[in-house]
Amino acid sequence: MRRNRAVASGAVAVSLLVTVTACGGGSATGDGGSNESPKTLTYWASNQGPNIEADKKILEPELKKFEQRTGIKVKLEVVPWSDLLTRIMTATTSGQGPDVLNIGNTWSASLQSTGALLPWDEKNFSKIGGKDRFVEAALGSTGTAGSDPAAVPLYSMSYALYYNKKMFADAGIEKPPATWDEMVATGKKLSKDGKWALGAEGANLSNNIHQVFVLGKQHGADFFDAEGKPDFTSDGAVAAVKQYVDFMAKDKIIAPGNAEYAQNQSLSDFAKDKTAMVLWQAAASTFKSQGMSDDEWGVAPVPVQAGAPGQGKNVNSMVAGINMAVFKNTKNLDGALEFVKFMTSDEEQKLLCKTYGSIPPVKAAQSDPAFDRPELKVLRDTLATSAEALPQVPSESQFETVVGTAVKNLFASAADGGEVTTESVKAELAKAQQQMPQQ
């Protein structure tokens, strides 16, 4: 009997392991959803505010409003970022997903390729007021070019350079750096006595990708070739990654401790006057929640390479933001479209974007004076003139993981005092490229 028991516990442990990867296999239902249960909707919102409770507090009154108007009850679940992609994939496999959901806009093409999301063709777009209502840049990250978008832009954001006014004044620096050369020069003045010039989230894979993608653009590199095949080891890509990691390894303007940051610790350091600058998207509400008042920090565009666009482009941000998608096998297609229409209406856009500190991707809503604040003006201008969407290829999500990890590893070795060379960067990136799925 003891033997049986051991076998039983062995079987339990072993089968648990296998279920890590085998998560059921629901079969796909017909395309386009149905209207079997027209009175309810399930909505997965991504975590936008300081925490999940705050999101619920912000969204629930709006959902009530929607219910009063249409009689459709929306069940809300706010999903933390770290779980969202896995949750969506599990829902895709089982076919048991929400009706409407938020996705990170960089995942659009990846999720589009699973075929789980409702395509936004002419007909569907016309139900929410047409494609023309949305800003061009935001539409650029809703799926691969040449096919119907897999999602609709909901909140837009772009990167900017946030600087701590007091630390700048103490060091006698008058204006934020406009080029990376100036960044290094200014940074060296600021990085002393336990204080540092620039913050980074070295262990946050997505953040790493955002930073090196922009630097890559400035070096004329894309990370993917024209056919959508990974191209991580081009000279431009290597130079971009090396430049970013060198801020810690060579220039010593990023604190070594930032190599293990992944929970926005760099923002707390900024609020505590330990770090003078961060490259971030819509950070105002976080600074406020950390006890920093609005006049203690300033905003400038993200620096570019010195001396005209030379080899690359003056791109200084990725198109950041959240999209809204409808699950293809929803049981309430009409209601789902109605709900997307509500969330992207001028009125809701103004209200929600104001609360979250993001920019409305709906043109008409941008004219609201609330979005003329200096911070949002920088973000808005960047988005309109110098931001580019991350590669809209099916393997974008894998790219975030493997290249993000490569940058994380390089930061880890830089933090330990290791040297970062062109060869070591190239080797890490080559390893990352070999991990990409073959197509």
Added chain:
Amino acid sequence: MNTTAVPATGEPAVGKNSPGAARGPRRPGRTRRTALPYLLLLPALLLEILIHLLPIVIGVAMSFKELTQFYLRDWGAAPWRGLDNFRFAVDFDTPAGESLLRSFTTTCLFTVLSVGLCWLLGTAAAVFMQETFRGRGFLRALFLVPYALPVYAAVITWSFMFQRDNGLINHVLHDQLGLTDSPSFWLIGDNSFWALLIVSVWKGWPFAFLIVMAGLQNIPKELYEAGALDGAGVWQQIRKITLPSLRSVNQVLVLVLFLWTFNDFNTPFVLFGKSAPEAADLISIHIYQSSFATWNFGAGAAMSVLLLLFLLLVTGVHLFFTSRGRKATDA
């Protein structure tokens, strides 16, 4: 474990309710008597099939398929790849195979150290707690705290403590004791292995303590008294009486700890997130990354199947030797 307990208690109960009747010619009663244990087993059997066997079968099927994001929605339609996924997983000349091998050896070393330390600490504490002294109950409850805490809450607390600049560990090691020249990293780089080991042992030893303590209750006091009369010291008593008596308990304990530690997903995932540092890249995280982060579910499933075979092998060898040893002692 319920599956084995049911027939054992079920059978005598039926016999007691119908004394003598069993031998009579009353067929219906007889059928009921023989069918009942199986009927009682049925729900457990069905659940076992549904919860354990079916996912294993699905996982094995997946390992032969080209299961990428394009087929995620209807994975039945994914094309067969034969053994390609397995070849991909164990081709040690490519980054995928190389990192799987590295992850496997890391996990083996980690498991041996963790299980060894858990057992050692658990046994030491259990032996120590045999003596009656003031505050024993309190101490016993305290020892079980790591076992009772929710994994997530406990491990996230550890991750805060391991932070380089603001963490408690460096505060003590560097600021207070001055043992290190500069604050060390625990969550990235090579130290991450030790950080993971510390958390794993902290989390695992109370279970060993609990099991060994239960085992100790079964050793007759007379053995120790006789040993003491013959002049055996504490150390000799432990070696000659305690450990041999605990043999069968330890055999099961080590096997269970081994399987748990080898497969532990929660601890590294909460401590390091989606991509663990190379030094602490345990196999479960590695397979998760291969499946969910690069969306190559077929290859992930193949790795899981390989791991399943390995663990079955280890379990089989363990059972072979322990059951042979037991027969020898029984005879």
